[in-house]
Amino acid sequence: MQITIVGGGFGGIRAALKLARDKSNEVTLISDRPEFQYYPALYSSATGHSHLESWVPLGEIFAEHQNVKVHIDTIETLQVSDKTLRGKSGATYKYDTLVLAMGVVTTYFGIPGLETYAYGIKSEAEIKRLKQRLYTDIAEHHELDRNYVVIGAGPTGAMIAVTGGGGVPSVGRSAASGVIAIAVCRSGSTAVDNNGPDHPGRYFNE
Numbered sequence: 001m002q003i004t005i006v007g008g009g010f011g012g013i014r015a016a017l018k019l020a021r022d023k024s025n026e027v028t029l030i031s032d033r034p035e036f037q038y039y040p041a042l043y044s045s046a047t048g049h050s051h052l053e054s055w056v057p058l059g060e061i062f063a064e065h066q067n068v069k070v071h072i073d074t075i076e077t078l079q080v081s082d083k084t085l086r087g088k089s090g091a092t093y094k095y096d097t098l099v100l101a102m103g104v105v106t107t108y109f110g111i112p113g114l115e116t117y118a119y120g121i122k123s124e125a126e127i128k129r130l131k132q133r134l135y136t137d138i139a140e141h142h143e144l145d146r147n148y149v150v151i152g153a154g155p156t157g158a159m160i161a162v163t164g165g166g167g168v169p170s171v172g173r174s175a176a177s178g179v180i181a182i183a184v185c186r187s188g189s190t191a192v193d194n195n196g197p198d199h200p201g202r203y204f205n206e
């Protein structure tokens with residue numbers, strides 16, 4: 001069977017790997033970026049560690065799967081009548097069976113100003129922008145007493161707060177004495193609850 005998958009995230013990759021086990025399947029995976037982005041580790045890349053901690057090249061994942069072909073392209077149109085996809089590159093892709101696994105986009109829930117002024121960490125570009133801001137505050141302006149506010153105390157917000165407190169600010173501490181305060185806000189009453197004893201929430205008690 002010829003199966004085309006759009007999206008090289010968790011869903012698309014998992015589907016491709018499973019379907020490729022059947023050697024009679026020909027799998028085509030189309031993604032708009034050449035690497036799989038491991039979202040759970042983004043907080044680490046955003047707080048001073050290498051972006052390579054959260055990026056895995058798709059070529060590496062499928063190197064040993066001869067029946068999986070990877071194309072880097074952004075799908076722009078889907079023509080169901082003749083089972084064809086068209087990419088931004090101008091290429092067309094025929095499919096027998098189609099899997100759409102294109103993920104989601106960040107929502108700011110219509111809160112005015114957030115999209116313009118907040119720093120995201122969901123892409124390499126967003127992470128670079130945040131790091132640039134932190135390094136500028138510390139290295140150029142010697143501003144070590146700013147308040148950085150993390151909105152959202154789920155696993156990512158909590159880990160940013162915890163590792164932000166020991167990661168990026170340590171660059172500042174070695175340059176001068178000062179404090180960077182990080183607050184975590186969430187609409188509920190507790191941070192990262194119900195996630196077991198090893199979860200980042202426990203750090204807040206310490």
Ligand SMILES: Cc1cc2nc3c(=O)[nH]c(=O)nc-3n(C[C@H](O)[C@H](O)[C@H](O)COP(=O)(O)OP(=O)(O)OC[C@H]3O[C@@H](n4cnc5c(N)ncnc54)[C@H](O)[C@@H]3O)c2cc1C
Binds near residue numbers: 156
């Ligand atoms: C910061 C963060 C931390 C998270 N931590 C956890 C965690 O600890 N545990 C957990 O279970 N879940 C976690 N999640 C949620 C989890 O990452 C998502 O549920 C999961 O990524 C969804 O998988 P997906 O394949 O649907 O989408 P994605 O992983 O987003 O993949 C979609 C892919 O499609 C590509 N794409 C989109 N549009 C096109 C197009 N037009 N053409 C070609 N390609 C396209 C995208 O570039 C992307 O590669 C986290 C999410 C975030 C943002």
